[in-house]
Amino acid sequence: MRRRVENWLRNPRVQGTGDAVLAALLAVTSVLPVLAFGDQSWGKPKALAVTLGLLSTVPVAWRARRPLTAFGIVLFANGACIYAAVPHGAAFQPFVALTLTAYSVGSRAEGRRALWVPPVLLAASAPVFVAARLHGQQSGNIIPSLLWLVAAWAVGRTVRSWRHQNVALQAANRELEEQRELQAQAAVAVERGRIARELHDVVAHNVSMMVVQAGGAGRVLHGEQPDVRNALEVIAATGRETVDEMRTLLGVLRSDDGPSALKPQPGLADLEQLIGGVREAGLPVTLRIEGVPRPLPATLDLSAYRIVQEALTNTVKHAGPACAQVTVCYEDGQVALEITDTGRGLDNGPGTGHGLVGMRERAAMLGGEIEAAPGDGGGFTVRARLPLPAPASA
Numbered sequence: 535m536r537r538r539v540e541n542w543l544r545n546p547r548v549q550g551t552g553d554a555v556l557a558a559l560l561a562v563t564s565v566l567p568v569l570a571f572g573d574q575s576w577g578k579p580k581a582l583a584v585t586l587g588l589l590s591t592v593p594v595a596w597r598a599r600r601p602l603t604a605f606g607i608v609l610f611a612n613g614a615c616i617y618a619a620v621p622h623g624a625a626f627q628p629f630v631a632l633t634l635t636a637y638s639v640g641s642r643a644e645g646r647r648a649l650w651v652p653p654v655l656l657a658a659s660a661p662v663f664v665a666a667r668l669h670g671q672q673s674g675n676i677i678p679s680l681l682w683l684v685a686a687w688a689v690g691r692t693v694r695s696w697r698h699q700n701v702a703l704q705a706a707n708r709e710l711e712e713q714r715e716l717q718a719q720a721a722v723a724v725e726r727g728r729i730a731r732e733l734h735d736v737v738a739h740n741v742s743m744m745v746v747q748a749g750g751a752g753r754v755l756h757g758e759q760p761d762v763r764n765a766l767e768v769i770a771a772t773g774r775e776t777v778d779e780m781r782t783l784l785g786v787l788r789s790d791d792g793p794s795a796l797k798p799q800p801g802l803a804d805l806e807q808l809i810g811g812v813r814e815a816g817l818p819v820t821l822r823i824e825g826v827p828r829p830l831p832a833t834l835d836l837s838a839y840r841i842v843q844e845a846l847t848n849t850v851k852h853a854g855p856a857c858a859q860v861t862v863c864y865e866d867g868q869v870a871l872e873i874t875d876t877g878r879g880l881d882n883g884p885g886t887g888h889g890l891v892g893m894r895e896r897a898a899m900l901g902g903e904i905e906a907a908p909g910d911g912g913g914f915t916v917r918a919r920l921p922l923p924a925p926a927s928a
Contacts, residue, residue, distance in 0.1 A: 568587060
């Protein structure tokens with residue numbers, strides 16, 4: 535509730551409305567006595583008194599938007615009111631308006647012009663002091679009034695400083711919240727990766743062993759026993775499907791892309807588009823396909839694409855001026871990948887090693903292997919062999 539009230543009071547429209555009401559109140563209490571009772575504290579004639587009354591109070595309405603302008607007008611009108619009221623004492627409303635505008639200059643004005651208020655007030659008090667002495671008036675209240683106005687300006691400067699500190703603190707809090715959110719996301723990603731590794735290492739391994747044992751039992755089974763053979767074939771087929779589905783789910787679980795991991799994923803058929811982007815980045819790349827391309831399981835197709843993508847990314851980062859070649863070979867029972875470049879290997883700039891680790895993890899998940907080493911004639915070579923899953927009836 536308190537915060538809502540504070541936000542409501544800080545609303546520019548609310549502040550503007552409050553200043554307008556305050557200015558109207560000061561103007562009415564200034565002009566009405568002149569028109570109704572001929573108040574002499576504003577001078578003669580009435581037209582001059584009304585003009586000075588409005589000039590010294592109405593600018594309060596825009597003291598938040600134009601603090602320096604409002605202060606200048608009110609200060610001038612105050613001096614004119616003092617001279618016009620001689621030999622009577624000047625009205626009190628102009629001094630109230632001058633106090634409010636002095637505070638606004640301190641709290642709202644930007645730049646060095648806001649620092650001119652004390653010397654300007656000191657300079658403006660000199661003719662007022664002289665006028666009071668020449669007309670036989672007491673001038674003892676000039677210095678306290680000057681100190682009061684300077685104090686109002688100083689309070690405004692203090693409030694302005696607090697406001698800026700509050701804004702800076704809010705910005706720091708927002709940045710801290712963003713950092714906490716990023717840390718939380720990183721912790722979630724690490725935990726997802728850990729869970730994925732445990733599922734792959736334990737569950738996928740055990741299910742694979744069940745498939746192998748079911749197949750072995752079918753081969754050593756004596757006699758026809760069709761029911762038993764059918765049951766073993768169903769166990770083996772279901773196990774293979776379970777492993778494939780688990781690998782797909784683990785790929786989503788380990789992905790850093792969040793919901794985007796559920797979108798259609800690329801495969802080897804998208805290598806032309808990938809290589810086109812690498813060429814635009816400045817690395818000449820050629821693509822060679824050996825064998826007859828054929829549909830691949832989704833997990834293997836995506837992993838092969840990611841391995842090529844990561845290898846080319848490493849080449850762009852570390853090889854320097856070079857060219858690269860990507861070879862995809864469709865063989866019986868496996869897909870072989872080879873990515874070579876003519877650059878300077880991994881010596882051209884720092885690397886985290888996460889790229890090679892990620893490629894090895896993808897290959898290991900599919901039962902394949904990765905070789906990454908400098909080439910015989912320079913450059914760097916990445917070779918991957920990804921086995922195709924055996925048919926369910928094998």
